[in-house]
Amino acid sequence: xxxxxxxxxxxxxxxxxxxxxxxxxxSLKAEPTTFWGTYENPRDLSAKTWRKVKFVETVAQDxxxxxxxxxxxxxHCTDASCLAVCPTGALLRRPWGAVDLNQDVCNGCRYCVAAxxxxxxxxxEETGRADKCILCPDRVEAxxxxxxxxxCPTGALxxxxxxxxxxxxxRRLAExxxxxxxxxxYGERELSGLHALYVLxxxxxxxxxxxxxxxxxxxxLPGSLLSIAASAVMGVAALVAFRExxxxxxx
Amino acid sequence: xxxxxxxxxxxxxxxxxxxxxxQGSTDMALxxxxxxxxxxxPTRKDHPTLQAYLEKETPKAGYWxxxxxxFVSLLKAWYGEAARKDxxxxxxxxxxxxxxxxxLDLFEAMYAGKLNGFIVSGxxxxxxGPNSTLERKALERLEWLVVRDLFETETAAFWKGPGVDxxxxxxxxxxxxxxxxxxxxxxxTNSGRWLQWKWKAVDPPGDARSDGWFANQLALRLKKLxxxxxxxxxxxxxxxxxxxxxxxxxxxxxxxxxxxxxxxxGKPVKSFAFLADDGSTACGNWIxxxxxxxxxxxxxxxxxxxxPESLGINAGWGFSWPANRRVLYxxxxxxxxxxxxxxxxxxxxWDPNAELPDGKKGKWVGPDVPDFxxxxxxxxxxxxxxxxxxxxxxxxxxxxxxxxxxxEHYEPVESPVRNxxxxxxxxxxxxxxxxxxxxxxxxxxxxxxxxxxxxxxxLHTGSITRNLPWxxxxxxxxxxxxxxxxxxxxxxxxxxxxxxxSARGEVRAVAYVTGRLKPFKLGDRVVHEVGIPWHWGFxxxxxxDSANLLTPxxxxxxxxxxxxxxxxxxxxxx
Numbered sequence: 001x002x003x004x005x006x007x008x009x010x011x012x013x014x015x016x017x018x019x020x021x022x023x024x025x026x027s028l029k030a031e032p033t034t035f036w037g038t039y040e041n042p043r044d045l046s047a048k049t050w051r052k053v054k055f056v057e058t059v060a061q062d063x064x065x066x067x068x069x070x071x072x073x074x075x076h077c078t079d080a081s082c083l084a085v086c087p088t089g090a091l092l093r094r095p096w097g098a099v100d101l102n103q104d105v106c107n108g109c110r111y112c113v114a115a116x117x118x119x120x121x122x123x124x125e126e127t128g129r130a131d132k133c134i135l136c137p138d139r140v141e142a143x144x145x146x147x148x149x150x151x152c153p154t155g156a157l158x159x160x161x162x163x164x165x166x167x168x169x170x171r172r173l174a175e176x177x178x179x180x181x182x183x184x185x186y187g188e189r190e191l192s193g194l195h196a197l198y199v200l201x202x203x204x205x206x207x208x209x210x211x212x213x214x215x216x217x218x219x220x221l222p223g224s225l226l227s228i229a230a231s232a233v234m235g236v237a238a239l240v241a242f243r244e245x246x247x248x249x250x251x
Numbered sequence: 252x253x254x255x256x257x258x259x260x261x262x263x264x265x266x267x268x269x270x271x272x273x274q275g276s277t278d279m280a281l282x283x284x285x286x287x288x289x290x291x292x293p294t295r296k297d298h299p300t301l302q303a304y305l306e307k308e309t310p311k312a313g314y315w316x317x318x319x320x321x322f323v324s325l326l327k328a329w330y331g332e333a334a335r336k337d338x339x340x341x342x343x344x345x346x347x348x349x350x351x352x353x354x355l356d357l358f359e360a361m362y363a364g365k366l367n368g369f370i371v372s373g374x375x376x377x378x379x380g381p382n383s384t385l386e387r388k389a390l391e392r393l394e395w396l397v398v399r400d401l402f403e404t405e406t407a408a409f410w411k412g413p414g415v416d417x418x419x420x421x422x423x424x425x426x427x428x429x430x431x432x433x434x435x436x437x438x439x440t441n442s443g444r445w446l447q448w449k450w451k452a453v454d455p456p457g458d459a460r461s462d463g464w465f466a467n468q469l470a471l472r473l474k475k476l477x478x479x480x481x482x483x484x485x486x487x488x489x490x491x492x493x494x495x496x497x498x499x500x501x502x503x504x505x506x507x508x509x510x511x512x513x514x515x516x517g518k519p520v521k522s523f524a525f526l527a528d529d530g531s532t533a534c535g536n537w538i539x540x541x542x543x544x545x546x547x548x549x550x551x552x553x554x555x556x557x558x559p560e561s562l563g564i565n566a567g568w569g570f571s572w573p574a575n576r577r578v579l580y581x582x583x584x585x586x587x588x589x590x591x592x593x594x595x596x597x598x599x600x601w602d603p604n605a606e607l608p609d610g611k612k613g614k615w616v617g618p619d620v621p622d623f624x625x626x627x628x629x630x631x632x633x634x635x636x637x638x639x640x641x642x643x644x645x646x647x648x649x650x651x652x653x654x655x656x657x658x659e660h661y662e663p664v665e666s667p668v669r670n671x672x673x674x675x676x677x678x679x680x681x682x683x684x685x686x687x688x689x690x691x692x693x694x695x696x697x698x699x700x701x702x703x704x705x706x707x708x709x710l711h712t713g714s715i716t717r718n719l720p721w722x723x724x725x726x727x728x729x730x731x732x733x734x735x736x737x738x739x740x741x742x743x744x745x746x747x748x749x750x751x752x753s754a755r756g757e758v759r760a761v762a763y764v765t766g767r768l769k770p771f772k773l774g775d776r777v778v779h780e781v782g783i784p785w786h787w788g789f790x791x792x793x794x795x796d797s798a799n800l801l802t803p804x805x806x807x808x809x810x811x812x813x814x815x816x817x818x819x820x821x822x823x824x825x
Contacts, residue, residue: 015707020721030720035728035761037746042724057766065766 002097004162004195005135005149006169007071009207010176010183011156014039014053014069018148018157022051022073025136025147045072047124047131051148058202070207071148071157073133074099074120075187076195081216082112082121082132090130097162097195098135106130117191117213135195165197172199191215252646258583258622258637260562260596266442271432275440278538278572279509283352286345287509287536290322295347301339312642319528320537327533328508333490336530344487353811354380355804359684362389370397372462373429377405377412378712378788381802381813384756385688387412393422399429399465404714405788405797412789427465430455435463437502438551443577446542447569448551467493467500503549509535510543519543522574542570550575562596564618574620582615582623582637583646589615589629601629653808654680663817664805665754667694667778681814682806689804692754697819699737700771700780701751703798704816709786717791729795731760732782733822738764740779743824750825751783753818756800758783759825781822785815 022028028048033041040055042048051073058066076099083091083099090106091099106129112121113130124131136146140159144150149159158165169185176183176199186204187194190213204211256262268274280287291308298304309318326334330341350356358376360366362385369390380386390396390409398407403426405412410420434455438446455461470493477485492508495501511520511534523540526532534540542550555567564577571577578584581598585591589601599617607614613628615621627634636644649656660672664683670676683689708726709716716722731749743749745764750757760783771778787795802815 016725019725023721030724033724033727035726035730035746035763037761037763039726041727059766067767 002162002193002195003140003160004076004097004165004187004197005146006158006160006165006197006199008156008158008169008172008199009068009070010172010181010199010201011154012053012069012071013154013156014055014067015153016053017151017153018071019049019052021147021151022133023049025139026050044122045120045132046122047126050074050131050133054207056202056207058206066201068202068207070198070200070209072120072207073148073196074135075118075191076135077117077190077213078192078194079215080191081115081117082130085111085115085216087111094135094137094141096140098137098140099195100134100137101130101132103127103129103131115216117210117216162193162195162197169197169199176201252648255583255592257646258578258580258598259592260564260578260584260598263578263580268442271441272439274442274444275438275446278440279536283348286322286325288321288325288538290318290325293342293345293347295349298347301342304342310642313644314639315642317523317526320526320532321523321534323528323530324511324526324532324534324537327514327530328511328535329492330487330490331492331533333486334530340530341487341490344490351811353806355682355684355806355811355813358386358389359686359804361392362386362686362688364392366392367394368396369393370399371406372399372465375400375404375406375712375714375788377409378714378785378797378799381799381815382688382755382804383797383799383802385686385804387415388688391415391420391422395423395425397425397427399427399462400714401429401431401459402714402718403790404712405790408790428455428457428459429465430459430461434459435461437463438506440572443571445569445571446539446551448549461499463500463502463505464498467495467498471497503543505535506539506549506551507543508533509539511535511537511540519545521545538572541574542572562618564598566618566620576620576622578619578622580622580637580639580646581617581619582621582639585629587629587635589634591617599623603628654678663814665692665694665697665803665814665819666817667698667700667819668773668776671774678808680808682808682811684804686804688755690754691803692819694819697753697821698778699820699822700778701753701801701818701820702780702782702816703785703802704782706784706786709784711786712788713786713791713793714788717786717788717793720792723793726784726786727793729758729760729784729787729798730763731822732763732765732768734768734770734779735764735766736770736777737768737779737781737822738762741823743822747824749822751781751801751820751822753801753803753820755803758796758798758800760796762824781820 031042031048038055045052051071054070054072056068058068060066076097080099083093087109088105088107090102091112092102094100108128110123113123121130121132139146145159149157166188173183173185181201184200186198186200186209187196200207284292286292293304297307305319305322309316323340326340326342330344334341358380377383377387387409398404400407407424407426410417410422410424433452436449436451438448440446473488474493477488495504507519511526511532512518513520513532520526520532520540521544523537526534526537550570553567553569557563557565566575566577578598584598585600591597591600597617598619599615599621602616603613605614605616606612607626614625615623623639629635633644638644638646641647661678662668662670662676664677664681706726708722731751743762745762747762749760749762751760768780768782783798785798788797801820802813803818805814806812
């Protein structure tokens, strides 16, 4: 059964425990930052920041200011562009839904970075490989929640069977509607279903989420194929070089 | 109380404490005006003798009539054999208060050069205290300063702070590395009054030592230093009972002393009900009595939780003072006839057929320990008076406030507006100090209201959190929140550097222009407000100006809490 993470923004208090727990579990270093006119930091997701909380200030029609928070990371799409364009198989699907990343196999081609419709896959300049949230397969497959979920103090992040979380999200939606809010569910059908579901209190665009995320393979695939071909050529060349060297040694 | 929320399950006074053991440190008399167990500190004026103290401080009715038992037992715990009936149980060894020794007053005295030495443990006054300029200057007037902390704090490093010439500071500073809470054992008392033992997780690194080790060494070495002295001033130190081991003290031995024992056989007392005022018992803190009722039985370690669907009394989890009662004044959970107001949440009720140890019938029964005489029937005299600590046994609507009893609106001492609700502008009993650096601002010069606050990412003065890279990454710099309207008026853009100035000092910060702050419309005037977190200082990984450079040395009329939530500043780009 597919599993997922549910992000209920209406329960988020912006404490950023998830952001730090992620760094702690995955041993990701702190980035140098400066205050830039928002509580949000670092500015973007990166090889050292796989999850971050976005702080969004909105003004409602009645003039009231709202402070919204979104714990943002990889969405683990069913139609995952990154996975489709990966020439080496470094990006792979766990049986329960997460898009995992095996860095040992990554060749640093960055097609996944370009293909991700959410901009969450990043390139690690230090290792020359891609980086992103992998939804803690080491924890999940040992029966634990992902690190971000386990630290959330308010229940804004939950992890479980995707169908259960969908039902829960819909109940929450109805609850918020009764309160006079206009919440939205995000991730049920986008890209054939995300493994990160969101209860949003504003339109997706307010949080910087694309209203209609698109599968990017169409534009990137030719390049990807070229890369595969190039890898094959290089591989053969390497073998030839190796054989030549051995042949010389034998002389 | 009027709504029936006192003494019932889920009700009561639940103070939201800022730290895990604030309740414990208050119970154990961290404050200057009390001794352990909320016994008032003797004063030079009112309590020259033990007899005078007990006569003045013991009410005629209510449970506090037992105060002499608690007080004499405390003296016995502290001075052991040196506390005898014929020497007022060593009462004269206790220092007598002759003034106010609260935080602000101590720093004023220090600034006036009246204090020679200062021991600071896990506190960082150079950042947390109001009017930091004055407080840092006050530290320069000490002969010696001891700081125990995890990092070199601004207090430990005041002599090399901004604008200070180290060559001109004569204070000798000792910085001792301290162990964290995870590196030592002991107990915490939460605001539900539960004592919970905690165990050491790891050894402290290097030379870092626990608080207990420091206190133990301080006492042992002072005793050695004064050894053999006959000077009267040294006797309180020499007479102090102190037997917890040489290095890391045995904290269970300390807790057993706090619990109390009978002097003759040294056996623990089962509760404060067994304490006496004739010197036959010793007890370090009567309210904690019962936490160590028998040899080797530390109830703070007990870990039996009630099932989640139950009322949640959890009588088997830790120890709740007094007498393991979970809900204070729980007599109020039952009606005058002794039947629970809410049967599903019954704490105690009168059972006329229940048998007492002496064979008589009728007692209070239920899942909680009665906060009441267990055999006092509802129809007996006083049987309907739940508030046993008060002389009349009744709840009181008026608290004994210095400026009470009637509530009144006062403006902060620094305010841009006239008090429209009272002829008196600000609290006439507020503590205001008159040293040269205690300047108050004129609204004409400082027209903007400022408030200070904390962030999720940093703890207090940031002495720990500004040294943790992941938290520094989240909140790297001091900022100043302001409304769009104020920013427009001052030509400030989001992210611009700004200078915030008060009558006491100035800080540089990054502007955070936000709709979350709105200008106030007060009468025909618009008043602006800015918000500044107070976590920064000049040490650590994330450095910045301290917001308390701006705040005044003004204390509230009852507890002298600093007035750092409302004061006056001006703001400009720069």
